[in-house]
Amino acid sequence: MDKPSLVIIGNGMVGQRFVDEVVKRGLEGSWNIFVIGEERQPAYDRVALSSWFDDQDDNALSLVEQQFVEEGPVEYRLGTRVDVIDRKNQTVLLDDGSTLAYDHLVLATGSYPFVPPVPGKDLPGVFVYRTLDDLANIASWVEEQDCKSGVIIGGGLLGLEAANALRNMNVAANVVEMAPRLMPQQLEDGGSEMLSRWIDELGVAQYCGVMTEEITGDAQGVTGLRFAESEKLAEMDGIEDNQLGTDIVIFSAGIRASDSLGRDAELEIGERGGVVTDTQLVTSDPNISAIGEVACVNNMVYGLVGPGYDMAKVVAERLAGSAIEDGFAGGDLSAKLKLLGVEVASFGDNQGNDTTTDIVFVDPVKKVHRRLVLDENSQIVGGTLVGDTSGYDLLVAMARGQMATPEEPQSLVLPDYVGAGSASDMELPDTAQICSCNDVSKGDLKEAVANGCHTVGALKSETLCGTSCGGCVPAMEDLLKVELANAGIDVKADICEHFAYSRQQLFDLVRFHGHTSWSDVVAAHGSGRGCIICRPAVASILASLSNGYVLDESQAGLQDTNDRSLANMQRNGTYSVIPRVPGGEITPDQLIELGQIAKDFDLYTKITGGQRIDLFGAQLSELPAIWQRVLDAGLESGHAYGKALRTVKSCVGSTWCRYGVQDSVTMAINVELRYRGLRSPHKLKSAVSGCTRECAEAQSKDFGIIATETGWNLYVGGNGGRQPRHADLIATDLDDETLIRTIDRFLMFYIRTADKLQRTSVWLESLDGGIEYLKEVIFEDSLGICDELDADMAKHVDTYKCEWQETLESPERLSQFVEFVNAPEETSTPVWIRERGQKAPAPAETEELVIIGGP
Amino acid sequence: MDNVVDLTDRVGTTICPLESILMDTGVGALVDGQPVAVFRLSPAVDGGEEELYAIDGIDPFTRVPVLSRGIIGSDGDQPIVASPLYKQRFNLVNGQCLDDDTVQLKTYDTAVVNGMVIVGPTSQA
Incomplete structure (x- = not known):
């Protein structure tokens, strides 16, 4: 008999979690499973939605692998809407006209942004803040209209995130809130006032306790807001004639359950919306469940992802035949977050009532407001924390009754309460x-x-x-x-069993003693033959200090996989080749020649994220011939294989761009040529933007440079990758010379003091005193080492040589690039397939080694 | 290559001059048609002698013949090499994988004759 069908409507965070829970339990063996999602993207992390503005990459937020969507055990139909649920025939009608039968249906349609019925709400330039498409539309409107100022209607959590997004696009943000304070749901007056002070400081204007009567504008777009007459308006800056001018309006006035399918199908609906379910999340139709923000359980609709995940688990357990007895036990609305860099937390009963009392701590200088709500037995039942959320984990445990409130709870309200803030605290159950x-x-x-x-x-x-x-x-x-x-x-910080020193200590030892080889270093400070941790670490230190050829006899055996062959080894043992393209500027002839080289050697070709060109699939023995051609074309090693400077991206800057204020390409090329080949604890990336629009994404780099009208702003300590971090501004309006000197010192201080494989971001965060300490070292010479740092960098710049040039000049070095020393004409050949007109490695499971004869 | 191998006369295969293997690195070689990784190690102790090891050249976890390009090192007093792909470590003396008990590589006898490195036959199946 055919398997029954499980149809899931909605592929948001909770819908996808449900799919994960179902697959985890192997239910695809007993069900045919279909997911219908209205958005064109599969589920993504809506909680982190605002981070999309960092790189505008839809995939970065994805919660599901593309391969799972395409080939997994669950059939996805994305960009598809369900129009009707036909309960009698147990089918759903899709907007493409087809129908799909279900045996069990799960509603995970989430919610939609509430837009109050204000005149002008449909004008061009009015947006909501909910989906990736919304964000993309906001970003392009800001760009196209060159927006200078914007209004967010709604001063809640999402509204403040939207304000920050505008701020980051250099649009002056104004928050308009109907309630008399920001975040009215989560904070009480005192906490909200403190939050407001933080936000003032960030330059975000706030208009609380005002009613929007109309959004003004015409077919070209919005021009402003008109408020209802009120005495308050007179005291507010920027308002004339009850009006506030704006180039863009974003609604963030709360959410409503997307329950229209349930309503149309005559399922029971909650008083304030949401499809009513029991604690097993079953709706008034036993064949239909509802989870997440669309479900109304015990008269509550939960707008947080945590309770939604719990619901997904309850339904998956039930379908697997092992229902959780109590079902969904109710969600906790406690939350700790960072809003525009301000720590905010709210937990338990945060508003209190007639029987509760408050303990409040206020530090107006540090802008901290902490409030605990106690019941009549002096037990903590909730609270709000602004500016300092230390102790949150403990306080939540107390509010939930998981641990007793201590005799004198007033100590807990202090930010520096000893032991608070640490989840590992012995007291935390x-x-x-x-x-x-x-x-x-x-x-x-x-x-x-x-x-x-x-x-x-x-x-x-x-x-x-x-x-x-x-x-x-x-x-x-x-x-x-x-x-x-x-x-x-x-x-302990020892780098490995062979050296009882941290990388920083080892660096100082090597520098002090002037060691130039592994054998000297290990004889003086270590033991044994080393390992994959310390050998490359010593190689990096030697290279940073002496800039010698990394494949010399004394160093070749220290180099990690990629440095060993001056190319990047791929999973089938072949290599990729990346020439340096300084600043991303390349001549047509060089581009053609790279294409010709790729054709001649049948190399898979791809543009990298760093404005370079990557050629894949080269055999070890082919590398010298390929690099000879690359060098002949006037290009050189890109050090993509090394823990070294990689790329310096640039936008076209004032040379071409209507908005550029400095020549970012020339600066990028100068910076890249200065630091090329510089070996460091981890890879280094940089970028130069020619104006504050920041098209080169410099704030996501280890050191990023952004042009100003009068010079350059320098940012340090940013990175992408698994844990993205924005760079911190270290200096503003620098002239060319000061900029370069500052970068010299920053890089050399990092190389000297960072741990092995520690990116600048983590290093910066680990520095006691952080960016302020770094400024003292670099600008005030607080350690008295700036002369040394300058000299070390000057030595690097003076002694740089292209490693591939050095390799090709020496027959001895070239002899390292053969696969079998006793049969140089033979090579092993991996299995290749062709994909989209290029070669690619066969999928791993089919791969088998084939030895073939040479030419 | 000749497919017929005379097993009775299976002596070692000449690989290369010893000095063409950089100290503390490996080279790839073909022995009886099979990839082999040959490593030259500096003396373990002061006044000791150089050491030479040969193991199967194919990384058993990926079936890719790249073990000769791994980093050598020591675990206690045992010489090891780490695969350049996913860094699993192998004892150079007996071929045992340190990260997976069930995996052991073939090892080969080695010798230096008139300055030339000789490898084989297999010393352990």
């Missing part, structure tokens, strides 16, 4: 929840550590803790440290 998005308790984490997860990464993949909003990661780190220490596992 194992049942306390650390990750509310994925319901991971302290006990779960302890168990995972005991089972061998000794890094944050391992804990994340084992428990999912910290994989949604990431807010609990610092708590995880603390807990990990304490658990490892309790278990007697050493967390």
Whole structure:
């Protein structure tokens, strides 16, 4: 008999979590499963929606692998809407005219942004803030209209995120809130006032307690807001004639359950919306369940992802035949977040009532407002924290009754309460929840550590803790440290068993003693033959200090996989070749020649994210011939294989662009040529933007340069990757010479003091005193080492040579590039397939080694 | 290549001059048609002698013949090499994988005759 059908409507965060829970239980064996999603993208991390503006990459936020969508056990129909649920025939009618039968239907349609019926709400330039498409539309409107100022209607959580997004696009943000204060749901007057002070400082204007009567404008777009007459308006800046001018309006006035399908199908609907379910999430039709923001359980609709995930689990368990007895036990609306860089938390009963009392701590200088709500027995039942959320985990555990409130709770309201803020605190019970998005308790984490997860990464993949909003990661780190220490596992900074020194100590030793080879270093400071950790670390230190040829006899055996062959080894043992393209500027002749080389050697060709060209699929023995051709074309090594400077991206700048204020391409080329070949603890990326529009994405780089009218702003410590981080502004309006000197010192200080494989971002965060300390070192010479840093960099610049040039000049060095020394004419050949007109490695499971004869 | 191998007369295969293997690195070679990784290690202790090892050249986890390009090192007093792909470590003396008990590589006898490195036959199946 054919399997029954499970149809899931909605592919948001909760809908996708439900799919994951279902697949985890192997239900695809007994059900045919269909997912229907209205958005064209598969599920993405809506909690982190605003981070889309960092790189405008839809895929970065995705919660599901493209391959799973295309080939997984679940059939996805994206960009498709369900028009009608036909309960009698148990089918759904799709907007493409087709129907799909279901045996069980799960509604996970989420919610939609509420737009109040204000005249002008449909004018061009009026947006909501909910989906990736919304954000893309906002970004292009801002760009096309060259928006200078914008209004967000709604001063809640999302509204403030939208304000920050506008701010980051250099649009002056104005928040309009009907209630008398910001975040009226989460904060009380005092906390909200403190938040308001933080936000003032960021230059975001606030208009609270005002009613929008009309959005003004015409077919060209919005021009402003007109407010209802009110005495308050007279005191507010920027308002004339009850009006506030604006180039863009974003609604963020709350959400409503997307329950129209349920309404039309005559399912029971809650008083304030949402499809009514029992605690097993079954609706008034036993063949239909509802989960997430569309479900109304016990008269509550939950607008947070954590409760939605719990619901997904309850339904998956039920379908698997092992229903959780109590079903969905109700969600917790506690939350800790960082809004525009301000720490804000709200938990438990945060508003209080007649029987509760408040304890409040206010520090107007540091802009901290902490308030705890106590019941008549002096037990903590809730609270709000602004500006300092330390102790949040403990306080939440107390508000939930998982641990007793201490005798004198007033100490807990202080930000520096000893022991607060650390999830590993002995007092915190194992049942306390650390990750509310994925319901991971302290006990779960302890168990995972005991089972061998000794890094944050391992804990994340084992428990999912910290994989949604990431807010609990610092708590995880603390807990990990304490658990490892309790278990007697050493967390000392030694780089490995062969050297009892940190990388920084080893760097100083090598520099002081002037060592130039592994054998000197290991004889003086280490033991044994080393390993894959210390050998490349020493290689990097030697290269940073002496700039010698990395494949010399004394250093060749230290080099990690890619440095060893001056090329990047791919998973089938072949290599990729990336020539340097300084600043991303390349002549047509060079471009043609690279194409010709790729054709002649049958290399898969791809444009990199760093404005270069990557040629894949070269055999070890082909590398010299390929590089000879590359060098002949006037290009050189790109050091893509090294922990070294990679690329300096640039926009076209004032040379071409209507908006550019400085020549960003020339600056990028100068910077790239200055630091090319500089070996460092980890790879280094940079970019130069010719104006504040920041098209080169400099703020995501280890060091990023952005032109101003009078010079350059320098940002340091940014990176993309798994844990993206925006760079911090270290200096403004620098002239060319000062800019370069500042970068010289920043890089050399990093190379000297960072841990092995530590990016500048993590290094900067680990510096005691952070960016301010770094400024003292670089600009005030607080350590008295600036002369040394300058000299070290000057030496690097003077002695740079292209490693491939050096290799090709020496027959001895070239002899390293053969696969079989006793049969140089033979090579092994991996299995290739053709894909989209180019070659590619065969999928791993089909791969088998084939030895063939040479030419 | 001749397909017929006379097993009775299976002596070693000449690989290359010793000095053409850079100290503490490996080279790839073909022995009886099979990829082999040959490593030259500096003396383990002061006044000791150089050491030479040969193991199967194919990374058993990926079936890619790149083990000769791995980084050598030591685990305790045992010489090891780490695969350049996913860094699993192998004992150069007995071929045992340190990260997976069930995996052991073939090892080969080695010798230096008149300055030439000789490898084979297999010393352990």
